[in-house]
Amino acid sequence: MTPEKIDQLFDYVQERCLWQFFSRAWDREENIDGILKAAAALLTGQPPALDTPMDRLFYADAKVMVSDLRERFPWIEDSGAAQIRDLLHGLKDKLTEFTITKSLNHELNHTLY
Amino acid sequence: MGCEVTTRERAGIINPMYDCQPAGAQYAGIGVKDCIPLVHGGQGCTMFVRLLFAQHFKENFDIASTSLHEDSAVFGGHQRIEDGVLTLVRRYPELRVIPIITTCSTEVIGDDVEGTITRCNKAIKAEFPDRKVHVVPVHTPSFKSSQVGGYSECLLSLVKSLATHKAAPSGKLNLFPGWVNPGDVTLLKHYLREMGVEGTVFMDTEDFDSPMLPDKTIHTHGRTTVEDLQGSANAVASLALARYEGASSAQYLQTEFEVPAHIVSTPYGIANTDAMLQKISEITGKPIPESLIRERGVAIDALQDLAHMFFADKRVALFGHPDLVIGLAEFCMEVELKPVLLLLGDDNSRYKKDPRLLALKSKVDWDMEVVCNADLWELEKRVKAPDTRIDMILGHSKGRYVAIDANIPMTRVGFPTFDRAGLYRHPTMGYRGAMLLGEAIANSLFTHMEYTRNREWILNTW
């Protein structure tokens, strides 16, 4: 059940989110971490961090994503906090694999922009 | 009173009138059938010139690039020529001619184009023993001359490479019109037909105006064949209509193969067209037929309605290719327009001594200025100067904003004319060209009279 749900979330992100495709591995990692963290907060009813400009950026991206996920996948509302964290953890692993570790993009690890 | 010949004093250029040599070479190259020019340089040297041709003709033309990159700048680019030639030969089975057009970068690098072509020829022969593909070196560094010289250089290189020996006389006339529109080529072929003269137009660009057909076939290409170029050595004579765009090929054929070369004034306007037809008649012994006298009469009849009523004393600025500008200045004077400013756009020192220009100088009884090595800023500055009055600008589309900002009527003529529809289809040369241009000038003036409410009521009853 959970792998299917992770796939659904993953498919959504692949199709909609430009932040997973920034030009370097470290940017992608930073975005995936930051946005999924903010998304976890939003989905579990915690206040998202808004202290730094980067926090607010992650919040902005996460907010739109969470709103879309709630609309597309009603089951997400019924998921408990632990389950949400599991799901997002799985999503993070899958995103990391696809867009960073197993990405065929040759430019991801250039040291300069 | 009189004519002053000046030269741009600034080192730099603001708004150029011409593109560089390789652009002109590409224009000559696409006039050949079964030919894809291969430009040896950066990709922009090809991409933008193809775009320029597409803008003017609203057509696509095939031109390839060797796609020069950094490694070639360091190690030389000859391998990219060889790769490019073979890729073209393999993928385009009909291909018969590949002009290798050099650019500034590859001339600075100093690639051995001739040596590379020898290697290409060997490779083509080994892989395609039944095919003959002419690979032609065309040296056109962008830091010399301009598109005008580049056109001439490519034409000459094609003639030199293909017309290698003399065979039986063909009785045909070589016609070198220079960088003209398909409409001009159609007109010249019509004249030859009317006179019963067999001839070859170099380059035959008639199909640059090509149709959308039910069967979706594409016919946008030059019509000058390998055989036409080879046969140029066997012609009865060559007639060059443009001193700076093809005369060198006529001269080459005279020196090398004793084909008499005749250079006539570019046939813009009535008298220049008369002189061209008289020359053809003189060379071939064929009389000028009644039909052309009638065409001449129709043109004069039409222009007569315009000249002293609308054109007289109108001060005209002209810019564009040298043969065009000088020819159109002569035409202007036939119809009582006053050419007051002529701009010629590169550093060719021969323009100043052009006999047509010298004749103009002796004729004008008003102030006329010829600016050599000019850019369009020279035009703009003069147009903006408070003591200048220009009533009409004749030139190509790159000068459009000078006219728009100064609110001066402008008639598009020359190359490129991308901001007007269909001009490439119509001749500017010949009687008909003179008539059409005169009428276009008149209609520009009329529209301007209406938009500026300047005696527009005159036309209430014209």
Add this chain to the structure above:
Amino acid sequence: MPMVLLECDKDIPEREKHIYLKVDGEDSRDYLPVANASTIPGTLSERGCAFCGAKLVIGGVLKDTIQMIHGPIGCAYDTWHTKRYPSDNGHFQMKYVWSTDMKESHIVFGGEKRLEKSMHEAFDEMPEIKRMIVYTTCPTALIGDDIKAVAKKVMEARPDVDVFTCECPGFAGVSQSKGHHVLNIGWVNEKVGNIEPEITAKHTMNFIGDYNIQGDTQLLQQYWDKLGIQVIAHFTGNANYDDLRAMHRAQLNVVNCARSAGYIANELKKKYGIPRLDIDSWGFNYMAEGIRKISAFFGIEDKGEALIAEEYAKWKPKLDWYKERLKGTKMAIWTGGPRLWHWTKSVEDDLGVQVVAMSSKFGHQEDFEKVIARGQAGTYYIDDGNELEFFEIIDLVKPDVIFTGPRVGELVKKLHIPYVNGHAYHNGPYMGFEGFVNLARDMYNAIYNPLLKLAATDPRATLSTPAKEAAE
């Protein structure tokens, strides 16, 4: 299998690595076209050069800046009258181009003096203009002219002018893309941070990677005005040179074209800690999403929602009118790179259009990751496509309309396929809500052009029999 060797490419088999046919169940871990790689000579590629990537695409958009091109005349001539980016000051940037008109003697003896003279002349001739970008070109780079030294000298002689130098000859890199990079990095290193902007609003941002094609920038500016966000710099649509020197003071960088301008956004993040937010400015769904994200960043969600509601009310019915008529249309996109991924899903979601083939001139693998993730299965994804490939692809996918440049447009016209200018637009702007209605309208007018039916008809085929015999 999913990498495709076309029939026309049998003699250049390395092209297989550049053409991908998406199949259900595969992903970018398995297949990703090679991109931003050297072009095979003689293939009739669509690519331009690095110089044009810097001058024509980015630097030349600035509306108050002299574009001094140090080289022979062609580089200036060719990057003039080839773009549609107006400005609100009478289109200075589209009217003029400058060249040092290098001749052989300058190649032999060096062109620095010529450059210096040309720069002074340009400032003298247009005394109201105080800003300039100097570009090297192939020959001046090869002979090693030091344009930075010349620029310094001119700035010393003229304290009121500022000059930026861009050393990006046409042979650098493999395409326009190299020029984008050089200009981005040079600008952020040398010019950003040396002017302080006047801050007039609580919320500030830079809008990066939008070149005011047919007024895109000006259209989107209406939204930012309504949201009360001050745009410190547009990179570079309708922008002034000095706006871009103040980019370091923005609170947020919003990026539309990540290909041509992602670099400067990255550097601004690294150097000044300004967050980078990538959005799509084409399409209803995307534009609304972008506005929502920007509003969320600034905590002005209500304003954002009000703006979206207002725009939807005004434009959505018009969009839907076209959607009804465009549903099922097969579209091909042959442009630079980013518009592939910006458009493929937006035309699908907003207009019901299916994108069946896409070719990128200068995209990198990052662009292919994006477009393959967003695009459909059964669609071709091509890097650096060439003319024979286009013919073959057209045969395979039979598009109803192609978004591409005017020259290729003229070519496919002969095949009875209408084109819409995918670079400079037909009648734009195309960004934003109003813009996407314009795009839909142009696509509709292209597809329903009655001439297409006439072109396909052979009148001889409909002659009555006696007339047909007579014709034969």
